[in-house]
Amino acid sequence: MFRNLYNLLYAYYGNLKWWPSETDDETVIGCILTQNTSWKNVEKAIEKMKSEHIDTLIEITRTDNEKLKDLIRSSGFYNQKSRYLSAVARAIIEKYGSLENMKNQNHEEVASFISGLPGVGNETMESIMLYALDYPVFVVDAYTFRFLKRYYGKDFSRKEIRAHAEEEFHGIDELKNFHGMIINLGKDFCKKTPVCKSCFLKSNCLYGKNQ
Ligand code: SF4
CATH class of the missing domain: 1.10.340.30 (Hypothetical protein; domain 2)
Incomplete structure (x- = not known):
């Protein structure tokens, strides 16, 4: 479910090496x-x-x-x-x-x-x-809920999001990067008031298509 979305985000953001800390x-x-x-x-x-x-x-x-x-x-x-x-x-x-x-x-x-x-x-x-700690756990935050609801046009529970992400992404690097890319998207385009016109996901996003 998230694989195609991951690839679209990755094509724009690449590997963000998220989270920004040294230790x-x-x-x-x-x-x-x-x-x-x-x-x-x-x-x-x-x-x-x-x-x-x-x-x-x-x-x-x-x-x-x-x-x-x-x-x-x-x-x-x-x-x-x-x-x-x-x-x-x-x-x-x-x-x-x-x-x-x-x-x-x-x-x-x-x-x-x-x-x-x-x-x-x-x-x-x-x-x-x-x-x-490097456990394969996906982080679900407010950016994730907001973006996925707009992108897929439906509400997801934390449990559903984690289950999909943790099943589809094998390895912590993709889980980290998926979360990092969603945060960046939430700051760059999918803000409280979304900037769909210039968003690179516009043609794939259910909400964006109707703007
Ligand atoms: S097209 Fe709009 S609603 Fe969809 S991800 Fe981009 S900014 Fe968010």
């Missing part, structure tokens, strides 16, 4: 900080954390809450997010010791552990599983 720890930090804010604001926070060498989970467990709040201020909701970051870092370090140790474990157990962490909803869990 697995940074990915987890980004997954928490990106909630309800733009990526630009997250980048500022991560840069500040890096400049003070507090950009790993282990360092976060050693940092007091006031300091953490100050570092991540630009990402918004910093009171809440600093608590989430500390709690997530502590739980992961206590149970597994490192993110590396969470890889290649029982998929369901790891997913269930991450889902139980404070401040982690479906999308954050999926992002951590795919981008930090």
